[in-house]
Amino acid sequence: MRRFLTVTLVLLIFLLSAAFFGIDYAVKNVLPYSPIRPQRITPEDIARSFGGPLTPSTFGLEWSECDITVEDSIHLCGWFIKSKQQPAKGTVFFLHGIGSSKEFLLPMAVDVAMEGMNCVAYDSRAHGASGGLNCTFGYYEKRDLSAYLDSTIVRYPGSGPYGVFGASLGAAVAVQAMAVDKRISCGVVESPFADLRQIIHDYSARRYFLRADFLVDRALAHSEMIAHFRVDSVRPAFSAREVTQPVMVVHGLDDHRISPAYGKEVFDNLASREKEWYPIPHAGHDNVRRVGGKEYQQKILEFFQAHLKPAG
Numbered sequence: 001m002r003r004f005l006t007v008t009l010v011l012l013i014f015l016l017s018a019a020f021f022g023i024d025y026a027v028k029n030v031l032p033y034s035p036i037r038p039q040r041i042t043p044e045d046i047a048r049s050f051g052g053p054l055t056p057s058t059f060g061l062e063w064s065e066c067d068i069t070v071e072d073s074i075h076l077c078g079w080f081i082k083s084k085q086q087p088a089k090g091t092v093f094f095l096h097g098i099g100s101s102k103e104f105l106l107p108m109a110v111d112v113a114m115e116g117m118n119c120v121a122y123d124s125r126a127h128g129a130s131g132g133l134n135c136t137f138g139y140y141e142k143r144d145l146s147a148y149l150d151s152t153i154v155r156y157p158g159s160g161p162y163g164v165f166g167a168s169l170g171a172a173v174a175v176q177a178m179a180v181d182k183r184i185s186c187g188v189v190e191s192p193f194a195d196l197r198q199i200i201h202d203y204s205a206r207r208y209f210l211r212a213d214f215l216v217d218r219a220l221a222h223s224e225m226i227a228h229f230r231v232d233s234v235r236p237a238f239s240a241r242e243v244t245q246p247v248m249v250v251h252g253l254d255d256h257r258i259s260p261a262y263g264k265e266v267f268d269n270l271a272s273r274e275k276e277w278y279p280i281p282h283a284g285h286d287n288v289r290r291v292g293g294k295e296y297q298q299k300i301l302e303f304f305q306a307h308l309k310p311a312g
Contacts, residue, residue: 031215031216031219031222032219032220032222032223032226033223033226034219035135035137035200035203035220035223036126036134036135036136036223036226036227037126037133037134037135038098038099038126038127038135039099040099040126040127040128041099041100041101041103041104041127041128046101046103049103049104050103054103054106055079056079056081056106056109056110056113058106059106059110061081061082061084061110061113062081062082063079063080063081063082064079064080064082065077065078065079065080066078066079066080066120066122066148066151066152066155068147068148068151070125070140070143070144070147071143071147072140074125074130074131074132074144075130075131076122076123076124076125076130076131076144076148077102077122077123077128077129077130078102078120078121078122078123078148079102079119079120079121079122080118080119080120080152080155080156081109081113081118081119081120081121082113082118083113083116083117083118083119084113084114084116085114085115085116087158088116088117088118088159089116089117089305089308090117090118090159090160090161090162090163090185090304090308090309091117091118091119091120091152091156091159091160091161091162091163092109092112092117092118092119092120092162092163092164092165092304092308093119093120093121093122093145093148093149093162093163093164093165093184094108094109094119094120094121094122094164094165094166094170095124095141095145095164095165095166095167095169095170095171095173095174096121096123096124096127096128096167096168096169096170097167097168097169097170097191098127098135098168098169099127100127100128100167100168100169101123101127101128101129102121102122102123102128103128105121105165105167105170106121107289108165108289108297108300109121109165111297111300111301112165112300112301112304115301115304115305117163117304117308118156118159120148120152122148124141124144124169124170124173125140125141125144133227134226134227134229135169135227136227136229136234137169137172137173137196137234138169138172138173138175138176138177138196138234138236139229139230139233139234140229141173141176141177142173142176142177142179142180142181145164145173145174145177145181145184146177146180146181146183149162149181149183149184160183160310161185161308161309161310161311162183162184162185162308162311163184163185163186163187163188163304163307163308164177164178164184164186164187164188165187165188165189165190165300166187166188166189166190166192167190167191167288168190168191168192168193168258168285171189171190171191171192171236172189172192172193172196172234172236174187174189174192175187175189175192175236175239175240175243175247175266176234176236176239178239178243178245178247179239179240179241179242179243180242182244182245182311183311184245184311185245185246185307185308185309185310185311186245186246186247186303186304186307186308186309187245187246187247187248188247188248188250188300188303188304189247189248189249189250189263189266190250190251190288191250191251191252191255191257191258191263191285191288192236192249192251192258192262192263192266193236193258193262194235194236194237194262194263194265194266195234195235195236195237195238195262196231196232196234196235197217197220197231197232198262199258199262200216200220200231201213201216202259203257204216206256236266237262237265237266237269238269240266240267240269240270240271241269241270241271242271243270243271243272244271244272244273245272245307245311246272246274246275246303246306246307247267247270247272247274247275247276248275248276248278248299248300248303249263249264249266249267249270249275249276249277249278250263250278250279250280250288250292250296250300251263251264251278251279251280251288252279252280252282252283252284252285252287252288252291253279253280253281253282253283254281254282254283254284255283255284255285256284256285257284257285258285260279264277274307276303278296278299280292280296
């Protein structure tokens with residue numbers, strides 16, 4: 001019996017040690033990369049999703065390549081899509097979600113272009129055809145949008161005023177960008193998160209079926225060192241307090257990836273005098289456009305028609 005207890009104790013110590021070192025290794029070498037290195041959409045992925053290559057030409061629209069290189073030498077790839085009606089009423093920038101690409105927002109951009117506005121859609125850093133290794137959820141991406149705006153003003157004179165449409169990650173970036181760049185005259189943000197640390201806690205608990213925020217926080221400390229950013233500076237709900245432009249916040253009420261409560265928090269914090277909360281019953285995270293249907297599309301077009309005006 002004594003020998004059995006000794007062997008059992010040794011085995012238990014071994015298993016606990018292995019678990020400890022395994023968790024420690026994961027926290028330092030695996031988990032930090034999970035949020036900041038999303039899987040890229042490839043041309044093959046696009047072909048599988050849409051039945052072949054997808055460009056604005058697919059919808060009979062005129063367009064040109066609109067690439068820029070941002071301050072940290074990352075090359076971003078985009079399209080300038082010419083309005084179907086001339087002269088154009090302005091230009092709307094389109095920002096996609098995490099692990100996505102500009103192609104997935106093209107149907108909405110087509111609606112906007114048909115309604116008389118130019119569009120700029122581009123792959124965010126670390127996504128699609130653009131360069132960069134790390135996604136920082138708006139820390140650098142909000143500056144990228146301002147850089148695209150700088151380039152558009154020079155390359156396409158008279159293309160203003162400028163608005164933004166962002167979905168999920170793109171919505172969070174749009175809110176942060178509007179807080180600091182008042183040349184963006186209005187925005188529609190679909191399914192934004194409120195606080196980066198909070199949403200990563202939520203994602204991790206859902207993925208691993210365990211709420212272990214202290215381990216996630218340790219991993220995020222390594223993420224910050226890898227990507228050279230500060231997690232707690234990415235708080236769209238806080239940034240919303242500096243947003244004075246007209247904003248529509250859209251959120252599916254059955255969104256289990258980003259709670260509609262987070263979108264409502266962003267909305268409530270907006271300093272905008274003209275703002276609209278647009279919840280969509282029965283919509284989840286990735287099917288807002290489909291569930292919202294024609295009413296959703298029309299409300300967004302009407303919003304841009306009403307508020308895409310010179311900033312100031």
